[in-house]
Amino acid sequence: MKTVLITAGEDIIVRNILQTDFLPELKRMLPDAKFVIAVDPKKLETLEPKFKDEHVSLVGFVRGATPRYESLIMTLARSGIKSKTNLWSKMRSYERDHSTFFATYFKRAHTALLGDWDGYKRFLRQRILRLTSDPSAKKLFDAVKPDVLITLSLTNFDFDIPITREARKRAVPILGMARSWDNFSSHGLLRMIPDQLYIQNVFLKDMAAQYQALTERDVPMTIVGLPHYDAYAGACTKTISRERFCELYGLDPNKKIILYGAMGDFLFPEEPGMADVLEHVIEEGKIGTPAQALYRVHPKFQSALERIEGMKHVKAMKPDSYVTNDAASGLSNEELYLAALCHADVVVSGASTVAIDATVVGKRVICVAFDGTTPEHEVLYWHSVKRFYDSYTHFEALMDTGVILRADTPEMLAEEVNECFAHPTPDGAARKRALDTFVEPLGGAGKRLAEAVAKDITALN
Template sequence: MKKIFITVNDGSIARNILRSFVLEKIIQHSDVHVGLVTHADKEEFYRTEFGSDRISVFGILGRPLSFFERVLSYCIRNGLWTETILMDQRTHMEGRYVAFAAKRTFIYLFGKSKWFHAFVRRLFLLRAPSRAMEELFSREKPDLLFSTDVQIELDFDATIAAHKNNVPVVGMVRSWDNPTSRGGLVPYIHVVLLVWSPYIAEKMEYVQQYPRERIRLVGIPHFDWYVKDIIVPREEFFRKLGIDPKKKMILFAGIGDFHAPHEIEVLEIIARKLREGMIEDAKEVVLVFRPHPAFRFDENSVKRLGNVVFDSGISSYSGKDRSSWEMEQEQVVHLANSLAHCDVLVTTASTMTVDAAAFDKPIVCVAFDGKSQEPHWRSVKRYYHDYSHYIALSRTKGFAIAYTRESLITYINNYLDNPNLDAEGRERIRQEFIWKLDGHSADRVAHAALMFSRN
C-alpha cells in the first residue's frame, strides 16, 4: 500500500486541499494510505474530522531554530528581489535603520543572483530535520511527501526529512501572491511543483529561478466548489442573512486591521452614502460586511453602523486565536453563494478579487485610508503600486481602484448600473490567475501526487 504524507500548516491548506476534493480523490485509490502532517495543537482537531483507518494524523511539536537555520531563513526571506519584499522591508522598518540598511544591501546584492539562489538551495540541504519529524519519517516510511506550502517552516522540516530518507517530494505553491511574497526564495527543487495558474508559473520561473520543466499547472482546487451545484436560489440565501431578496447586494470583504487599519472607516463611508441616498437606488441596495477570518477587526464598530448586515457565518476556530481559523465545507458553500448573489464586491487588495472574478462579479478595490492620511509605506495604496502580485492583477483592468471616497461611490454606482463594465478584464483575470474553472483541479493535483510516489 502506498503511503502519502500531506502537510497541513493551517486552515487555509485544510480548505485548499483537504476540503476541496483533493484528499477525497487521493483516498479513492484503495491502495493508498494518507498521513496528514500538522502542528501538535491541530492534531486532535484534524483527527476528529478526517481520521479513519486509511487517514492518519500526526502532530509535530515546533522547536526553536538553530543558529544555522536562522541564518538560512534570513537568506531565504531577504535574498529574493521583488517589489513586495522591498516594500515590506520599508513598512516594517520601525526605526531599525541598521537592520533595514543591511536587508536593503543584501537584497540588492543577491536578490536576482542565480548563483546565490543555487547556493541557498544547497545550504538548505544541509539542514537537519527536527527529531520529531525524523522519527516520524523513519517509523512510517512514506512513499511520497506532498508539501502543500513550499515556503513555510513545517514544510521545510518535512521536506528535509523526506530528502534525508530518499522520499520524493511534490511541492505546491500555497497561493497566487506567494512567489513574490516575504516568504522569499523557495529553497528546494521538488520532483514536480504544482501551481494554480500561468501567472504563478511565470513568477516561479523568472523571479524564483525555478526550473520550468518541474512546474505543472493544475488550477485552483478549492475553486472546484465554484462550479459544483451548490448555489441556492437568491431568495433562500438572502433569507438566511435576513435580507430582502429583491435588493441588490454590495459585499464588503474585509482584510482586517493588520493589513487595512482604516477599513471600517471606509465601510462607514459607504454606509453613510447609502443612508444619504448617494448610492443609486439606495433603498433597493443592502450592504453586507464579511470580515477576514484570520485578522482582527472592530466588530462593535461594524454593528453600530446600523444599516450594515454583519455576516458571521464565515469560519470556525479550532482554538482561541483567530489564526486557528478553519473554513469547513458549509462555510465554503456560504462563501460561494455570497459571491454568486452579490452585485458588487468591495475589498482592499485581497484574494477575494480573484474569487469574485471567478463569478464574473464587478469589483471595486479600495486604495485610500478612510478618514486618515497615512504615509505611502503604511497606506493601502502601496498594495497596488508596490506589491508584485497586485501590480500584475491591476494590469488586467478587471476591476476599479478607488483612490478617494468620491471615486469609490462613483465606481459602485457605475457597476450597479452596468455589471458588464470591465468584463473583458475579469476574463483576463480568469485566464491568467485562475487558468481553469472546469471542476477538475483537484483531480489534477491528486493525479500528480499519485504519479510521483515511490512505489
C-alpha cells in the same frame, strides 16, 4: 503498500486542497496506499472527523526551536528575491518597529546586491539543505516512515520546510506545490525545491522563473489549477436563496448588496474604517439605488466588528475559520462565502484574493486605494492600502488585466458602485485575461491534481 505523508499546516490548505475532490480521488487511484496527514495538533479534534478512515490517519506536528544559525540563513532567504513585495515587506517591518534601521538597511542592501543572482539563490538553498534536522521532523519521519512526501505549502517555513528538509536528507521523494498565487513573488526565496512541482496557473510559472531561479529545466512543473475553485463552477445556481441568505444576516432581499471582503487589518491597518465609509455613502444618498453593505471580516482579523454594531446600513459576516460550519445555517463558512459572492451586486475589497474569487463567479469588483476614514497625511506610505497598487507584485499584475476598478476616494467608490449596479457584468475580454493568467484551468482541478500525484507516485515503483 506505500505510505504517503501529506502536510496540511494551515486551515487554508485544508480548504483549498483537502476539502475538495483531491483526497477522495487520490485514495481511489491509490487504493493500496496509506495516507498520513501532518497537521497542527490544535486542529486534530476538528480535522480527524473530516478525514480519518481506514486509509487516512492524522498526526500532530510542531517544529522545534530554531537554532540561531538557521535563523540567520532564513533571514537571508527572506530577502533573497528582488520583487516589489519583498521591499514592501521589509519597510512594513521597519515602520512597525519589528526591524531596526540598521537591520532594514542591511536587508535592502543584501537584496539589491544579490536578489537577482540565480547562483546565489542556489547557494542559499544548498546551505538550507545542510542545516541541522529539526528534531520534531526527525521524530515524525521515524514514526511514519513515509515512502513519499506531498507538501501542499512550500512557503510555510515553520511547518512544511522542516518536514521537506528532512525528506530530502532521507532521500524521500518530494511532490510539492505553492499555496497561493502570490507565493513566488511575496515570500522570499523558496527554501526547498521538490522533485515535482504542481502549480495553479501560468502566473506562478512566470514568477518561478523571474524570482525563484526555477524553470522546467530545474524541476518538472505541472499546471493543475486550484482545487478550491472547483466548487465555484455553477455555484450561483446551487447556493441558498437570496431570501434565506438575507435572513441570516439581517439584509433586505429587495435592496442591492455591496459585499465588502476584508483582507485583514494586519495588511490594511485602516481597513475597519471602510465600514464607516460604506455606512456614510449609503446614508448620505450617494448610492443611487436602495442598497446595503455586508462586511465580511477576515477569519483571522475581526477588529471591525465592534464599530459595525448599531450601524443602519452595514451588517457583519463573521466566519471564525476556513474549515468550520456556521451554527445558525448549518452550512460551512466556505458555502456561506460563496453564497455571499453569488448574491452580491458588487464586490469591494482592498488588494485581496477576494477580487479573483468574485471575478471567477462573474461579479464586478472595486478595489479601494484610500485608507477608510483616516486622512491621507496621517498614514505612512508603507502602511497605506495605496502601496498595494505599486508595491505588491502579484496584485499589480491582476490590476493590469483591466478587470478590477480602483477607487481612490469615498466619492469615487460611490460613483463606481453606481456604475456597477447599472452595468453588473464584467468586461468579457478583461475577465478572460484575468482568468487565463491566474485561474485557468478552471474546474476539475482536484481530480487533475490527484491524477498528477498518483501518476508520479506510481512511477516511483
